[in-house]
Amino acid sequence: MPYDAPLDEMAFTLEAVAGLKRLEGLAGLEAYDPELVMPILEEAGKLARDVLAPLNQIGDSQGAVLTEDGVTAAPGFAEAYAAFRDGGWMGLTAPEEWGGQGLPKALSLAVMEMFHGANMAFALCPMLSFGAVDVLLAHGSDDLKTAYLPNLVSGTWTGTMNLTEPQAGSDVGALKTKAVPDDDGSYAVSGQKIYITWGDHDVAENIVHLVLARLPDAPAGSRGVSLFLVPKFLLKADGTPGERNGVKCIGLEKKLGIHASPTCVMEYDDAKGWLIGEPNKGLACMFTMMNSARLSVGVQGVAVGEAAYQTAFAFAQERKQGRVEGVEGAAPILHHADVRRSLTTMRARVAAARSICYACAVAADLAEAAPDADVRAAAKLREDLLTPIAKAWSTDMGVEVASLGVQVHGGMGFMNETLAAQLYRDSRIAPIYEGTNGIQAIDLVGRKLSGSNGESMRVMLGEVEATAAAARATNDPQLVQIADRLRAGAEALREASDWMMGQMKGREQDKALAGATAYLELAGDVIGGHFLTRAAVAARSSD
Structure with missing residues (x-):
């Protein structure tokens, strides 16, 4: 089964969960029109499915080659890059004055999720180019911008x-x-x-x-x-x-x-x-690129997790093994409860990570474009809080989900020629590069939590509790149960945040740093659960 992006889920997450429509009409984003979201996602989905995904396993088996004249890309990659370039995908978020389209980062992030899901090795190339564009826009001289930005934005150069x-x-x-x-x-x-x-x-x-x-x-x-x-x-x-x-x-x-x-x-x-x-x-200049890359790497976790889920789901429908009541002969393993549990876990964790990443991107857009200074400041606090969580929690999730995908495949998943095995191997780099996940956890505790004196997390927890209240108000038995669990999670995160703040202000900061990874994992679980609950409440009143 080839990769096929879940367009409806992505659009719903952008709009109903992350709040993409808040960007409509903002300065610098005048080109954004909510009616454009689905057509853009559909066209990106075609490139991902029809051009990039068929090259994924070819690239894995043959790879790039170093020759006397330099590096030759894997077979088909030059032609695929030409299709990417000619489609104008590099210029989605760049200002129109440099040949870009002036669209939100959040929309571009969703597009890049598809490209990473179809072919992560390919999508790493434009991912770094996006960062280079951001650095030149923020820190480059006029001469450097004039000489290099138009060709970077067009994708002619990388x-x-x-x-x-x-x-x-x-x-x-x-x-x-x-x-x-x-x-x-x-x-x-x-x-x-x-x-x-x-x-x-x-x-x-x-x-x-x-x-x-x-x-x-x-x-x-x-x-x-x-x-x-x-x-x-x-x-x-x-x-x-x-x-x-x-x-x-x-x-x-x-x-x-x-x-x-x-x-x-x-x-x-x-x-x-x-x-x-x-x-x-x-270093300050490079952090412009690093922050962009950290969110982009977070969405790699989402993308590989989605691809692993799709691959495992397709296999579970085809692979027949064992007996199940109501099914004549050997049953597809999808009928076995433990396989369904694995697939449901995969899908839920991918959806939670997608929500965290998209919400972080919308916050980044608001931090730059909102006309009100207080809104910009609040959005920047939210972006800063979510960035290390988006990077670390989502990429750890990607490895976990890819591992579950191997498990669903059983012995076949351990064979190198299967896509499940490739996705597991590909996913493992994401928790390491652009700042290891341990560094992200230390950043969350040492800078993002302590730097705002806990304010960023207090505001976040307020929204979590509001979501729990909205779920309880539906009187839906399942949502009421979810609301109770979400409230318990919020209380645990509040208690952990207070403890972290106390330790970081004292003389035994190593205690806080030793628990930083566990704290980030808890924050991702609770905030991801908050977004899933928000989605569930919103879905009750939609089509």
Whole structure:
């Protein structure tokens, strides 16, 4: 069964749960029309189902290849990228002045869910390009914007993020790549970066690398890191790619999954680059890309979970084993109660994670576009609170659901040639990159909860309790039971939040940090349950 995006569920989650319609008419989002949502989702669904999904297992088995001329993408990927580019999908959220369509991030996130669900290895390429566009919009000089944004927005060129080095994993302050000023205002960048997603390939005309490096007089640690734009090909006077720059891929990582995504070891040898933002302020610039990437990675968990559910559900309808009352002969395993329990668990957790991610994206849109300063501030608090939960809870969920998918397949799920096995392998990277999930948990406790003195979580819990009250008011026996469970969850989360706040203000912060992952898991369970309950209440009064 090929991947087929659940369009009605996605649209319902965007509108009835995440509140997408709140964005209508806001400055910068004038192009958004609620009537466009379903047509956009339908067209993206066709690309995902008909073009990207058929290449998923081909890419897994054959992968990208490093040649003397650089990296050659997996078979069919260049043609698929051309279809993605020509469809205008890279420009969904970019401002119209740079060739974009000015649509909400939340809508683009739903589109990217489909692409990740159909072919995660492929979708990683535009995911990094979206981040590069965000960084240039926020921090790039006018010259850099003019030279690079139109082609990044159109998808003619792609972008990357270069942080990690062999001796420096998550500790960005330990990086050693250097950047020496040249007389023409550029910088000579030298060093080695590892784990660079789509660091080299042949699907686009140029690659725009965003590279963290140190200036000669930079202070030690993260305070001495600057950000540079380093293109694969230097631009000619007319703005088109010309001479090859001093950057190349010297190795492809051999990974557990996402084999068709070229994860590169990149070598910079006096490569010409240009400073983005202020000297020694590169980490702040890069966090613009990181925050965007963290939510995008969260939706990867949703996407792979959805694909795993669809694959397991199709298998459960076809695989016959055992006897069931009322079924003549061997019964499809879908008739067995434990298999149905597994499938229901998969579907519910995917729906909860989708709601968390979409709600985070709507908050991000409101934080930028709402006309009222108080609304913007409240939306920013919500975005900050949900981002680490969206990234960590959703990607842990993706691994768990993919594992359940393998279990439903039984022995067949353990065979490498099955899609179930591939999805399990592909999903495992998501809790690691763009900040491990342990780092997300520490960020939730140390910055997002404590930084607002608990206000962001107090407001969230108020909404959870309001949802529980709405469910109880329906007098539907099932919803009343759900309301009671949701209230109990909210109380547990409130108690845990108060304890965390107390520990972080005291002298034994390690106690809070040791429990941070469990706290994030609880927050995701409760907030995800809140959104599922909101959806259930809304569905009672809809068609």
